[in-house]
Amino acid sequence: xxxxxxRRITIKDVAEAAGVGVATVSRVLSGGSASAETRERVLxxxxxxxxxxxxxxxxxxRRRTGGIGLLVPDITDSFYARLADGxxxxxxxxxxxVTVGVTGDDPEREAELIGTLIEQSMDRLIAVPSGDGEMWxxxxxxxxxxxxxxxxxxxxxxxxVPDDRAGVLTAVEYLAGLGHRKIAYLGRHGxxxxxxxxxxxxxxxxxxxxxxxxxxxxxxxxxxxxxxxxLLQHRPDxxxxxxxxxxxxxxxxxxxxxxxxxxxxxxxxxxxxxxxxAELCSPPxxxxxxxxxxxxxxxxxxxLRQGRRPPAVTLPTQLVVRxxxxxxxxxxxx
Amino acid sequence: xxxxxxRRITIKDVAEAAGVGVATVSRVLSGGSASAETRERVLxxxxxxxxxxxxxxxxxxRRRTGGIGLLVPDITDSFYARLADGxxxxxxxxxxxVTVGVTGDDPEREAELIGTLIEQSMDRLIAVPSGDGEMWxxxxxxxxxxxxxxxxxxxxxxxxVPDDRAGVLTAVEYLAGLGHRKIAYLGRHGxxxxxxxxxxxxxxxxxxxxxxxxxxxxxxxxxxxxxxxxLLQHRPDxxxxxxxxxxxxxxxxxxxxxxxxxxxxxxxxxxxxxxxxAELCSPPxxxxxxxxxxxxxxxxxxxLRQGRRPPAVTLPTQLVVRxxxxxxxxxxxx
DNA sequence: AATCATGATGGAATCGTTTCCATGAGTGGA
DNA sequence: TCCACTCATGGAAACGATTCCATCATGATT
Numbered sequence: 001x002x003x004x005x006x007r008r009i010t011i012k013d014v015a016e017a018a019g020v021g022v023a024t025v026s027r028v029l030s031g032g033s034a035s036a037e038t039r040e041r042v043l044x045x046x047x048x049x050x051x052x053x054x055x056x057x058x059x060x061x062r063r064r065t066g067g068i069g070l071l072v073p074d075i076t077d078s079f080y081a082r083l084a085d086g087x088x089x090x091x092x093x094x095x096x097x098v099t100v101g102v103t104g105d106d107p108e109r110e111a112e113l114i115g116t117l118i119e120q121s122m123d124r125l126i127a128v129p130s131g132d133g134e135m136w137x138x139x140x141x142x143x144x145x146x147x148x149x150x151x152x153x154x155x156x157x158x159x160x161v162p163d164d165r166a167g168v169l170t171a172v173e174y175l176a177g178l179g180h181r182k183i184a185y186l187g188r189h190g191x192x193x194x195x196x197x198x199x200x201x202x203x204x205x206x207x208x209x210x211x212x213x214x215x216x217x218x219x220x221x222x223x224x225x226x227x228x229x230x231l232l233q234h235r236p237d238x239x240x241x242x243x244x245x246x247x248x249x250x251x252x253x254x255x256x257x258x259x260x261x262x263x264x265x266x267x268x269x270x271x272x273x274x275x276x277x278a279e280l281c282s283p284p285x286x287x288x289x290x291x292x293x294x295x296x297x298x299x300x301x302x303x304l305r306q307g308r309r310p311p312a313v314t315l316p317t318q319l320v321v322r323x324x325x326x327x328x329x330x331x332x333x334x
Numbered sequence: 335x336x337x338x339x340x341r342r343i344t345i346k347d348v349a350e351a352a353g354v355g356v357a358t359v360s361r362v363l364s365g366g367s368a369s370a371e372t373r374e375r376v377l378x379x380x381x382x383x384x385x386x387x388x389x390x391x392x393x394x395x396r397r398r399t400g401g402i403g404l405l406v407p408d409i410t411d412s413f414y415a416r417l418a419d420g421x422x423x424x425x426x427x428x429x430x431x432v433t434v435g436v437t438g439d440d441p442e443r444e445a446e447l448i449g450t451l452i453e454q455s456m457d458r459l460i461a462v463p464s465g466d467g468e469m470w471x472x473x474x475x476x477x478x479x480x481x482x483x484x485x486x487x488x489x490x491x492x493x494x495v496p497d498d499r500a501g502v503l504t505a506v507e508y509l510a511g512l513g514h515r516k517i518a519y520l521g522r523h524g525x526x527x528x529x530x531x532x533x534x535x536x537x538x539x540x541x542x543x544x545x546x547x548x549x550x551x552x553x554x555x556x557x558x559x560x561x562x563x564x565l566l567q568h569r570p571d572x573x574x575x576x577x578x579x580x581x582x583x584x585x586x587x588x589x590x591x592x593x594x595x596x597x598x599x600x601x602x603x604x605x606x607x608x609x610x611x612a613e614l615c616s617p618p619x620x621x622x623x624x625x626x627x628x629x630x631x632x633x634x635x636x637x638l639r640q641g642r643r644p645p646a647v648t649l650p651t652q653l654v655v656r657x658x659x660x661x662x663x664x665x666x667x668x
Numbered sequence: 669a670a671t672c673a674t675g676a677t678g679g680a681a682t683c684g685t686t687t688c689c690a691t692g693a694g695t696g697g698a
Numbered sequence: 699t700c701c702a703c704t705c706a707t708g709g710a711a712a713c714g715a716t717t718c719c720a721t722c723a724t725g726a727t728t
Contacts, residue, residue: 006475006476006477008397008684010683010684010685011684011685011686012684015708020707020708021707021708021709022684022685022686022708022709023686023687023688023707023708023709023710024706024707024708026685026686026687027686027687027706027707030686033705033706034706034707035705035706035707038706038707050472052449052452052453053453053684053685054394054453054455054683054684054685055453055454055455055685056390056393056394056399056454056455056683056684056685057394057683057684057685057686057713058684058685058686059390059685059713060388060390060391060394060683060684060685060686060712060713060714060715061684061685061686061687061712061713062685062686062713063342063713063714065390067433067454074419075409075415075418075419075422076412076415076416076419078410078412078415081409081410081412081415082410084409084434085408085409085410085436088409088434088435088436089436092435092436092447095450097433097435097450097451097454098433098434098435099401099431099432099433099434100418100422100432100433100434101422101426101431101432102419102422102423102426113426115386116429116431117431118386119386119387119388119389120389120390120401120431121388121389121390138384141340142340143340221610250610250611250614253614254613254614275611276555276584276611277584277609277610277611277614277615279588280584280587280588280611280614280615280616281611281614281615281616282614282615282616282617342714344713344714344715345714345715345716346714349678354677354678355677355678355679356678356679356714356715356716357677357678357679357680357716357717357718358676358677358678360715360716360717361676361677361716361717364716366717367675367676368676368677369675369676369677372676372677387714387715388713388714388715389715390713390714390715391683391713391714391715391716392714392715392716393683393715394682394683394684394685394713394714394715394716395682395683395714395715395716395717396683396715396716397683397684
């Protein structure tokens with residue numbers, strides 16, 4: 001290790017080096033009025049000393065902090081990773097740092113993380129809310145500027161979400177068009193929006209809307225697998241499955257393979273969220289693509305713009321047909 | 335929207351409510367000495383007012399900031415997402431917030447992000463360094479506590495890395511055992527460590543170490559595809575490819591499919607990094623699994639522990655055999 | 669009984685910035 | 699010539715915490 005750690009350079013050092021007062025330095029650096037000559041002297045001194053204003057001091061004084069918080073259920077999930085990437089891309093263009101927390105879809109952990117963020121005086125927060133969004137009240141009261149992403153938690157918080165209703169409808173219509181009548185939805189807990197859209201879609205097409213046709217998993221891989229396997233095993237009459245996310249889709253493919261259910265011959269599969277491996281999979285998966293990155297980007301824009309915000313932004317999804325869906329064969333499986 | 339935004343509750347409010355001085359409140363809350371009765375009064379007041387100490391004030395006074403910075407090339411890449419997850423898991427157990435930046439493997443962007451982090455008075459930083467790590471000198475001089483992850487940038491910075499040498503050797507030996515003699519390495523720029531290990535491994539097994547057998551891509555998907563396609567097209571004599579990361583592996587599979595090169599019949603493929611879809615791929619990919627999450631976790635431990643740190647931690651990799659490698663067929667491809 | 673040690677307590681300084689306000693210099697107009 | 703006005707400038711307060719230090723009460727020791 002080379003040099004000793006040097007004391008932080010403060011505005012006072014710059015003021016001294018430039019032969020002016022600290023107020024003047026502050027003014028020059030934040031674009032206030034100053035004579036051309038002083039401005040030059042200050043700028044030169046700041047550059048020479050490699051001065052960087054302390055965000056701590058600034059934020060303390062300004063009683064707000066730059067920076068935005070981001071809470072996602074699982075950064076390992078491609079969807080949320082892309083969402084986070086969108087947020088980071090937008091934040092970077094504003095020069096704002098982003099503090100990320102992983103909630104694991106656990107409201108308790110979420111509350112804990114919100115607490116940490118408030119302690120940091122974060123006043124802007126983008127979150128994929130877990131639970132029903134009830135515990136957000138204290139955070140909102142604390143003056144937090146919140147935008148929800150991917151899920152519409154409460155109605156008094158602006159949100160950026162994919163068009164679940166249209167996405168589900170497209171998927172159901174596509175499958176119905178292939179002759180499927182028993183279509184199941186394999187989802188995560190808390191996707192009430194989509195489930196509603198699903199049953200509505202079934203109804204509108206005159207398909208049976210059996211209650212057991214929607215299966216819920218928790219957000220872990222194991223739980224997803226169990227749910228998928230259970231569905232495939234106990235319901236030989238369903239000939240098509242809509243998986244409500246990429247880990248659900250992965251679980252469905254794995255479970256089908258394990259149970260010797262062939263896709264698409266025995267069951268057709270549509271997965272929400274287009275991930276790179278959907279094309280690599282065998283068979284390549286037909287998906288409802290979601291603009292994950294855009295969702296993040298738009299959410300960041302919303303939270304960074306101070307003006308009043310629209311209550312909800314809905315971004316379109318898109319059906320990408322590959323090879324995991326086929327016409328229904330006349331005979332039921334097995 | 336319901337209530338008005340309320341003023342932040344400060345230590346002064348708590349002191350007043352408890353009928354004591356601010357110093358006493360601070361002492362009680364940070365575990366200093368106080369009489370049982372005062373302690374109780376203070377704690378009660380703090381709880382009643384839902385007081386949260388401001389990290390800004392604390393950090394400003396303490397002249398250090400909690401919190402750790404994390405710089406990764408691409409949060410969308412499963413490997414780095416898992417690495418980040420490890421960091422976040424460890425940081426959470428210490429209650430430390432993590433600020434994430436995406437460098438895109440661009441030294442300039444990296445330097446910019448380091449600047450932002452320094453302004454935030456972050457004093458702890460975990461980074462997957464891009465470039466050769468030369469521009470880290472100013473950051474280190476600024477007293478930053480840095481740990482490198484995944485890549486060993488400079489030798490005066492502790493690092494947590496996978497055992498590339500052993501991983502590469504295992505892969506090469508495995509392929510050689512299947513009869514392959516022309517083995518190519520498809521890597522990213524900056525993987526000098528692995529390339530060295532690769533040529534060493536070839537040499538130790540008496541295999542030809544043609545210079546053209548290592549192909550470099552930039553870290554974008556497009557660049558990876560181009561490199562993979564180029565390799566497959568122009569070198570019909572290579573019968574086995576080692577892909578140095580999951581996006582490289584994905585590109586190789588895609589390119590092979592496009593060029594009608596069959597895996598494993600025409601070429602065998604080993605991919606660095608075990609991702610969930612490796613098993614879903616057709617054929618399922620044989621991989622060198624890397625403990626991405628562990629790397630992140632250990633790096634976070636290192637950067638959070640104040641004690642002196644070991645210069646480098648190396649974590650083992652593991653060969654996971656699936657179905658993308660086969661014996662060399664006598665005839666060359668094409 | 670006088671002194672000393674101990675421990676609880678609060679006042680005030682400090683961290684690095686922004687911003688209010690007072691001061692002083694210079695300019696234009698009456 | 700003098701006044702009013704603008705403009706640059708620097709001192710000082712404030713933000714919210716921690717921590718040094720002095721003070722004071724209490725119990726113990728000689």
